[in-house]
Amino acid sequence: MTETAQSFLAQIHPYDSLPDGVLGEIADRVEWVAMAAGDPIYQHGAPLHGLYIIFSGQVSVRDAHGKEVSQLQRQNSFGERGLLQDGKAATSASATEDSQLICLPRDLFHKLRAEHEPFHRFFDRSRSGDAAEALRAFDLTSVRVETLMVPSPLTCPPTMTVQAAAQLMRDRHISCLCVVENDALIGILTIRDLSGKALADGLAHDTPVSMVMTANPRVLPPSAIGSDVLHMMMEYRLGHLPVVSAGRLVGIVTQTDLTRFQASNTAGFVAEAARAETAEALAEVTKRIPNLLVQLVAAGNRHDVVTRLITDIADVVTRRLLHLAEAEFGPPPARYVWLACGSQGRQEQTGVSDQDNCLILEDGLDAEALAYFGPFAQFVSDGLDACGYIYCPGDMMATNPRWCQPVSVWRDYFAGWIKSPSKEAQMLASVMFDLRPIGGDASLFEGLQMETLEAAAANSIFTAHMASNALTHATPLGLLKGLATIRSGERRNTIDLKLNGVVPLVDLGRMYALQGKLDVVNTRARLEAAMAADVVSKSGGRDLLDAYDLVAQTRLNHQADLIKQGRAPDNFLPPARLSAFERSHLRDAFVVIKTMQSALMQGRGVLG
Known part of the structure; x- marks a missing residue:
């Protein structure tokens, strides 16, 4: 073999x-x-x-x-x-x-x-x-698309006739052809295209497939997971999804009974959200998310799987609200991209999530065009709040005019933060490095993202300030490496698994991504990419991944336990509720995080 x-x-x-x-x-x-x-x-x-x-x-x-x-x-x-x-x-x-x-x-x-x-x-x-x-072993949430896809799918040039394409599909017993020109995917031809366009419209047999194909089809990278396939198919009513890596077609995934079976729980949420006609109807979907979280945790799914699935629902809800906003206010006068930051941007939403978002608009807009996006953003933000994604306490939302600007203004924002890394600039840059396009024209962001990463990585003063900022969140370790709890107030005798547990890991992942000019946003993906790029040592990276998995899983288990008790989920865990064994491992995880923070401070980025 x-x-x-x-x-x-x-x-x-x-x-x-x-x-x-x-x-x-x-x-x-x-x-x-x-x-x-x-x-x-x-x-x-x-x-x-x-x-x-x-x-x-x-x-x-x-x-x-x-x-x-x-x-x-x-x-x-x-x-x-x-x-x-x-x-x-x-x-x-x-x-x-x-x-x-x-x-x-x-x-x-x-x-x-x-x-x-x-x-x-x-x-x-x-x-x-x-x-x-x-169910765990064959869970689409743990299967990467590169495992599900058919590699090297059959292709045809745009000049092939529809008759020749139909004969090829019949002879090969396939339901689609990928249309490729100069090694680039330009379209996809399905049986539905042949019957609904070529045959139904009585087109000549020698009509080129370019006339009936679906141009610029939606695609996924090999690193996506199986549930991404199903969710995209459910949202956009697709039967076929090409898989593209570095601009090259590498495979295709088709809709089957198998994939429907595998992600049936979350697929139902996605399908309902994608068809909702009002914010109130969307809220009926999202109010069931806490119970979904409990089910996913009880089924033994890893924290990153659960948070990815929950974020998928938030993404679909957001895109549906964007669609409803366009129906409410008319077609947008310019290209835009709606982006999420924070936990939604990193695909790490749990049972406790506010909204963090912004709008990037194309340049050259007049005052009337700019004015369209104020009520547009308010409509979407209000809808998200109605769905349980509460308004950001720090006003990091597209409703704030500061965060609803043309791309040239955003370019100036990033350049200014990098050039003069004040405390506010460090905080804003930390938030904005977690941006992820949700709806609209993602090309408005793609060039800006890489340009900013390269400029930031090249500025040693900025990276030093960012590293210092990444160390402001301390782990809850006492003098003798015991767990240090909150000493007063309503949260007395608890540890904050978000601020003092997950956030330090998020900060480290962000710093590694900055140092390596890595464009991934998810924390676990950043840690894995940092190891692959030798930004962090293999041993240090593996220890940090284990620490992250333990802290994040403990946090998610805590939230699920509260929901089962009929209480609102939070991030404050009383260590006394853990066994001595669990407390010991949690302490070990915090020691790893603290050690890696010290390594970052010393400019090493490695462990041991």
């Missing part, structure tokens, strides 16, 4: 957190298992030989009553529930197509659980129900 077991497993969590030597030992001991379509892998109640990981193909998992609970594919694992109980299969599994599996022997599985905390933590999170194992 061209791809080794070690290189394959190194791409999958939690194996990616194991030392290279351990990963090599695993690769030496795993067994390759070839299964033909229809072959049973194991039956419910049978002894399990080990944990199975899918290298290629597809596997169906059924519960004790024979009901299919999931279909799994590459990188998904199954069998752990039985291994964690009595060593007997809790489900039945069979190959639905020719498949290659990797079997991790039972004794090695338990050895890894006993000796490696990330492995133990990943597989020992509490589950509920016979189908839970399969």
Whole structure:
């Protein structure tokens, strides 16, 4: 096989957190298992030989009553529930197509659980129900698009005739062709285009596909996750999504029953929000988000998966409000892009979120055109508030004229902050480095983003001030590395898991992105990109990722617990509610964060 077991497993969590030597030992001991379509892998109640990981193909998992609970594919694992109980299969599994599996022997599985905390933590999170194992293993929120996509999809030039295209699609048993010119994707041709445009309009057989294709189709990068595919399909009523990397077509994902099944919970929210006709109807959708958070956490999803899904809903709500605003005030007189900053910008929204946003407009607008966007922004902001995304206490919103400006003004803003990094400039730059386009014309921001990153990274005085600003949020560690709680007021005897837990990590991630001129915004993605770019050492980065996962997961679990009690979620956790084991690990996480802050202060950006 061209791809080794070690290189394959190194791409999958939690194996990616194991030392290279351990990963090599695993690769030496795993067994390759070839299964033909229809072959049973194991039956419910049978002894399990080990944990199975899918290298290629597809596997169906059924519960004790024979009901299919999931279909799994590459990188998904199954069998752990039985291994964690009595060593007997809790489900039945069979190959639905020719498949290659990797079997991790039972004794090695338990050895890894006993000796490696990330492995133990990943597989020992509490589950509920016979189908839970399969649902987690094949959850679109943990599958990257590059895993779901069909690589190197069939393409055609724009000059191909519709008849030739139809014949090619028939002969290859496919439902679409990607239209490529000079190695660039310019359109997509689907069966719907052929029937609804070429055939229905009686076009000649030699009509070029460029006349009936969907030009400039929506695309996703390989780094997107499976739920991004489903949510975009639900919002825009798409059946096919090309995957593009660095301007090149690398794959395509089509809508299937499988993808609908995988993200059915959040897809329902997205579909309802995308069809809502009023802000009140949107509020009916968003008021159910707290219960969704509880369900997602209870299902064992990681914090970054939960926050990504919750942010997806906020994004759709925002875009729907932009659409409703255009219907209310008429077509916009100029191009604009609505951007989110803060937790929505970073795709890290939890159960407690205000709104942070701004508008970038195209240059050259007259006073009348500029005046359109005042009530427009107010309509959207009011709608977000009605949906539970409360007004920003610091007025960091597009309703503030300061944050609703042409692109040239924004360019001056960033240049001024970088040139003269006052306290306010540092604060504003920190917020604005987390900007992410939500609706409108994203091209207004793209050039500005990279231009600003390069200018900021090149200014050592600015980066020094930003580094200093990143250290203003201290971790809640006492003198003897115990947990230091708030001493007075209504939050007495609690720790603020946002201000003193997550925010220091967000600050570090932002600084690493600035140092490496990395254009990713999500904190976890920034930490991973910083490791890949050698901005931070591999050992330091892995420790910081583990610390981030623990703090963020603890925060999310705390919010879910409050919601289950019928209380409003917050960020203030009484450490006394944690076990001694949990407190110890939380202290260790804060020690890692503090150490990395010290490294940043010393200009090293590394650990140990």
